[in-house]
Amino acid sequence: MTTEPILDIQKLVVRFPDKTVLKDIDWTIQKGDMVSLIGVNGAGKTTLIRAILRQLRPTSGQIVTHPKQIEYGYVPQFRNVDPDYPLSIKSFVGLTRLKHRLPFYLPKEHQALVRVLKRTNLVQIQNSRLGKASGGEKQRAYLAQALINEPDLLILDESTASLDVQAKNELMQLVRHLNETEALTVIFITHDFELAKQYTKKFAFLHDGALDTGAIEDLTDDFLMKHV
Amino acid sequence: MFVFEFMRNAFLASTFIAITCGLVGVFVVGRNLSFLSHTLSEIGFAGAAFGVFAGLSPLNGMLLFTGASSLIVGGLSSQRSRREASISAVSSLFIGLGILFLSLSNKNASYATNILFGSIVGISVAEVKQLVLLSVVVIAALLVVYRQLVLDSFDATGAVSQSIHRKSLSMFFLILLALSVSIGAQIVGSLLVFILLTLPAASAQYIGRSVPQMLVAALSFSLLGVWFGLYLGYVTNWPVTFFIATIEVIFYLAALVYDRRGTK
């Protein structure tokens, strides 16, 4: 496998008025990687992602991507979809198509929608209401929405946190499949160490504002004992 | 009924009003702004009263007041919890002013009634032209920001990670809402214009599963309500607003039943 970085973070610092969440972080992600970003609640995982997504200006440091402009697919951590939510799964998935201004989809956009529904196993339920879908189906719809613009880097922020064991494994298998068959680069955020070990090959462990990275085999109990 | 010029005017005006309010309403409901549109109706009343007092037309007075207050509300806060409080503050002020202006202007009580409850008799050709023009502006503006507005209204969380200026978009929509309130109030009155802005769209949420479907459904409900309302008002001489309100409520209940049966 060729190693070619897609994301290169250097000396990243993010400081909020009351505390410094990220202290001098270096992190390189290679194209085609599937990395777990792990850390306890409040460690700063979402903050790091928001800096990568340019939603938050770092206090100092650099975030460089190769090429300079890449397409991000982001599945946010929290989303409120109540049972009355009116849109079908298909309509919901298409919401982030913003490249054109037309009030209807072009044929090629429609094809993109059909394709992403297939890739995420949503074809069967595409016309049912998202509000009525199960937790696992909702997460797959969120995933599909993040994939519809063909991202170079997919970021899942605790997408498995609210799922039961079976739905968790289904989602992870799907994401791993996309990573392996399409060489999609994935950052999978979790505080579930076991899930990280089971499905990803590399990890980045955020604790006390610092980031330790390595192969997933190195994420041993000894290692965790030292830091948690 | 079309032998009378005032009916032709009323029909044309209400058709455009129904289209505008029906379409805008889908986003009002999607963005949870029913409360604000209710308040804007009350503010519109104050604006119309000011228009009468200051020698403007009621419509221009309304445009002034609803436009200004939506800018203030949008500027004060985009956070929902804080927004509700600021809405109440803004609306109290404006309603007070409206009552003051009405008492200062020497118009008779029926003038106030027309503003509050609507009137199909009083609409002139010039006013119809203005209403049509404003409606076209609102609909064109909706088309320009359509996809961004759809995303921001139906998946605010998803909108955060896209390169959208959500604050400007929200402000832009508030102005369109202010325009729609002012336009709609000309037929159904300021007291009940929020009906046209919320009920057809709320019914449409039970029927449609995509935004275009909801737009078509809301449009149909508001057009049918307004047309039948006008006709029944003409035939019975009862207030048009009464019929429009009743018809929209019936549509809403029917949509609710349709939805309940569909999900069983």
Ligand SMILES: Nc1ncnc2c1ncn2[C@@H]1O[C@H](COP(=O)(O)OP(=O)(O)O)[C@@H](O)[C@H]1O
């Ligand atoms: N905008 C902000 N202003 C101030 N503090 C923040 C902000 N965003 C996050 N934090 C704080 O930074 C810390 C890390 O938060 P977060 O990145 O959400 O953690 P994680 O995603 O790892 O659970 C938390 O203590 C949180 O309160």
Ligand SMILES: [Mg+2]
């Ligand atoms: Mg988080």
